[in-house]
Amino acid sequence: MIDHARDLRSVDEATERLLAAAAGLDNVTVAEPSRLPGWSRGHVLAHLSRNADAIGNVLAGLPMYASAEARDADIERDAHRTLAVQLADVRESAARFRERAALPADWSRTVTLRNGVTDTAARIPFRRWVEIELHHVDLGIGYELDDLSAEFTEREIGFLRERFSADPAVAGVTGPPAVLLGWLSGRGDGAGLTVPGGGALPALPPL
Structure with a gap:
């Protein structure tokens, strides 16, 4: 809530x-x-x-x-x-x-x-x-992104995943929270994130 x-x-x-x-x-x-x-x-x-x-x-x-x-x-x-x-x-x-x-x-x-x-x-x-x-x-x-609180990072990742929910591949990407937040928010290339089944990260639409 x-x-x-x-x-x-x-x-x-x-x-x-x-x-x-x-x-x-x-x-x-x-x-x-x-x-x-x-x-x-x-x-x-x-x-x-x-x-x-x-x-x-x-x-x-x-x-x-x-x-x-x-x-x-x-x-x-x-x-x-x-x-x-x-x-x-x-x-x-x-x-x-x-x-x-x-x-x-x-x-x-x-x-x-x-x-x-x-x-x-x-x-x-x-x-x-x-x-x-x-x-x-x-x-x-x-x-830096690593300085953000765990609560904030988790919530913003959830918010952005919801925003990009039209592409189910986005929901499967995993990795360090700060790196994941950086990628989802357009502040990082996602290096170090994992895509189910391998392959490239999905393209994100503009924020």
């Missing part, structure tokens, strides 16, 4: 870890490339801020983003700010999300995310937790 209140606490803890780690950057290193193609660390931090507001929109019954173009434009607009401004935005947007999540609500209701994707409101805090943890890794500042 999903415990949204517990996941919200995990979101808070993950946010504080990310902020503490990112505080070790400076105005030069925040502008350097992240591990995500075409994005600097500033892009990653800007995305996390705008995603917090977008997730809050979802809980409020509003469109997650005005449009795909507006989402991309907002990230590009905010990506080149100073480190101090970036960190303040991450913290303040996280607080806005937490305030929205604290309002009385029916957590069993269905909500709509990007591209018409629907989910229960109770799983939205976990989705936010995923954004923070995986993008912390993407910053490339010493936080």
Whole structure:
């Protein structure tokens, strides 16, 4: 059973870890490339801020983003700010999300995310937790997939397997949890994973 209140606490803890780690950057290193193609660390931090507001929109019954173009434009607009401004935005947007999540609500209701994707409101805090943890890794500042908690890794692997359930071959792939999570999330080539019967790893659709 999903415990949204517990996941919200995990979101808070993950946010504080990310902020503490990112505080070790400076105005030069925040502008350097992240591990995500075409994005600097500033892009990653800007995305996390705008995603917090977008997730809050979802809980409020509003469109997650005005449009795909507006989402991309907002990230590009905010990506080149100073480190101090970036960190303040991450913290303040996280607080806005937490305030929205604290309002009385029916957590069993269905909500709509990007591209018409629907989910229960109770799983939205976990989705936010995923954004923070995986993008912390993407910053490339010493936080790795192996550093993620066993609970988080297991749950995200299950979430992604469910997402890729149209291909039954994905469910049979096994290996070290961090490697499996890296492959499923597009953050690793899957070297060291095992496919039933041998052969190549199945191709994953875009996330």
